[in-house]
Structure formats: C-alpha cells, structure tokens
Amino acid sequence: MTEQLKPADPVLHLDRVSRTHGHGAAEVHALRAVDLRVYPGELVAVMGPSGSGKSTLLTLAGGLDSPTDGRVVVEGTVLGDLDRKKLAAVRRRSVGYVFQDYNLIPALTAAENIALPRELDGVSARAARREALAALEELHIGELADRFPDDMSGGQQQRVAIARALIGDRRLVLADEPTGALDSTTGESVLAVLRARCDAGAAAMMVTHEARHAAWADRVVFLRDGLLVDETARQDAGSLLLTAATNARKDGQP
C-alpha cells in the first residue's frame, strides 16, 4: 500500500531549506532546515501559528523567494540553479497558485482566466479555450465559462482559480488559505475539488490555520518558529471508527 501511495519522485522537495532575514542581532530565522516532500497524488497541509514560517515555506516552494540554505526542487529541477528567465518558466509551467483572494483577472471571463496561462505557454487561443472549457467541466462548473469574476460567488471564483492552477502540465498547486473568506459549506466544496485534483494525480501544498480544512490532506505538518515540529502519518480511512465497530461486533454478538 505504501509503495502505491508514494510512487516515483516527489513533485516538490524542500531539501533542508532555511530562510534567514536580516543580519547580526536583527537576524530572524523564518525557516530552519525544513525537509519536506510532496508526492504525486498527495495533498499536504501546513499548519502553524502566525509567524511560524508557513507563508515563507510557500513562497520558497513557488520560487518567489530563495532559501539562504538548502535546495528547492520542483519536478527534479533545482530552482537555485536557474537563471531568472528559466526560473520564471518553471514557475509558470510547473506550478499553479491559489490565493485567499482568488486573484482572477476581473476583465476576463472564467474560461479566459483559465486559458491565459496556456496561451502564455504558447498554445493557440482556440486550443487553450478548449482546454479551459474541459477543465471547467471536470470541476462541474461548465456553466461559469463566460461569466466575469464579479458575477461569481467567492466559492465559484475559487474553483475557477483551482482549474487555472492545474491547467496544462502543471502538477503542483500551492494554496494559501484557499478557503479563507468562504463559509463552511462553500469552503468545503473548494477543498473537495482540490482533494479530487490530488486524487487524480496532482500534488498540492496548502497553508491553513484551520484544522477542519487541514484534515482534507493526506498529511498535516506543523510548523513552530520556523521548525517542522510534527506531522501526521498517513492512515487508512476510518480506522478509528471501523475498529470501534468491529470491537462492538465482537463483544455484542447475541
């Protein structure tokens, strides 16, 4: 089972990364030698209080900042080895981002928002639109294709943002409090979509401060003061309740 769950190479490998801000007495260790791998099909949640380094972890993973020590490896490519242009290409081609405030372009429809990264990849406008429509269908929101962000609810915008993050060959999603401003059932539908994308083979790292949302992940890691202090192990679904039920059967047989 474990071999099946963790095949091949990690999509994202944070190889003992540290990030320090400032010098001397003002030195702040935002991250200290954090080692973390995210495999295909895996959703990893990062939890921790404010100031624990959650956001730093995400910006490093996305190549928006570089570590002071250690390496960030995305699909086998060490980000630190790339020049600015190549780094931009990896960021655009391999990584999708989902932010708390959706970040859709207001002047573009849902389909155009999703198609845009593909057009930047060099795909023809027509093919990009076809892919965008397929992505919307897959998330059961095909009817939103020609709507503008202002005419969509927060939950709808966020699902569009997830579709955009995973268009084309992008296999890694980095999500920062993706359910932040949503109510509990809407937030849940967004997480269900992210979960489904991972079950279909994507890899995702999600920062959240809500345990109920982190619980959709395969693994939950806890950050404290820049250190990875703890993580949950993968388990078979429902082992607790199933064990309880089995025990009850054993002692309760009439």
Place this chain on the structure above:
Amino acid sequence: MSIRHGLLALLDQGPRYGYQLRTEFEARTGATWPLNVGQVYTTLGRLERDGLVEAAGEDDEGHQFYAVTHEGRAELRRWFDTPVPRTNPPRDELAIKLAMAVTVPGVDVAAVVHGQRRHSMQALQDYTRLKGRALAADSGSGGDLAWLLVLEQLIFQTEAEIRWLDHCEARLAQHAERAATAAPSGPAAPTARRAVKSRDRGRTR
C-alpha cells in the same frame, strides 16, 4: 438517556424487535456509539416498565416485537422539544489529564499537548475521509443524512479540541515566559514545567 430516546424514535416508525433496533441505531450513527444487544433489551425492559413501549407479538422466528405507546410518543416529542442540557458537561479525559499534568512535577506538558494534537489531527483526517465518502455515496435518504450529521459533529468537536490544544500550547509558553522574567537570575531556557513549579510556589505562599 440517549439510547432510550433513540429507541423510542425508531419505534415511532413502526414495531421492531431488539436486534433490528440495534442495527438501525448503528446505521443512523455509523456505529459511532456501538450498542450491544443486551443494552437494547435492558432499555426495552425499562421502557416497558415505564409504560412507554409495549409488547406487540412475535413473528414466526420467535422475535419479540415492541411498539411505542401513546405515552412513549409524548415522551419522544418532549425530547425533541427540549434542548440537551449543558449544565453538567460530560467528563473529558483530556481536560482532566492536562489539569493533572500541569500540577504533577516531572510531566512534560508540552509533549502531552503535541502527542495529543497529532493523534486528534489524525482522527480528524479519518473523519474527513469518511465524510468525503459519505458525500460521494449520498443517495438523498434520511439515513445517509443522519450519518453525515453525526460525522460532522465528530469533525467539529475534534476541531475544537485541536484549537484548544493550540491555545494550551500558547498559554504554556506565555506562562513560561512570565516565570522567566519574574526570576531573571534563573537559567536561560525556561520550560513549561518550570513555569508550573513557580506557580505552585506562588500558591503556597
């Protein structure tokens, strides 16, 4: 109390026998609170004694059926109309454990909190996976909805526990810090345990 009313609610839908009641109770609650059939018969005995259910014949296989009485229906209605009392909070083993941990010397309270949070988080992941399945399998029946609601109760309760544990951790750190500033001559690295000791000293004065 909840078994009693649970059985009344099931019998309100028609006469049933003991084993059937157990199965249906567990189907609604996903065996979260498993019943053994002995408990079912003991409860049925008491309900009959109190005039809330009555024997309603046997089938060919000798199963004793029970039916809800008029008084039983009234009692069930009363149950639904009255909030579950919060005046006597159920005993919580974790709260008791932490209350003891901060007062017993030599206990690493932070480790207790960490270990519990990992365990509770894993339970929360399990419940969430079960919920994902329940949502996918939802046929729109009342039984599916009942199971979903019970699961979500477990999810919210476990989430609350994790939030409380986070808070405990912050509280312990704050306590340790205060203890350290109160005794500046002490060692540089105060621990939660030390904070507790200093509080104890404060109390005995």
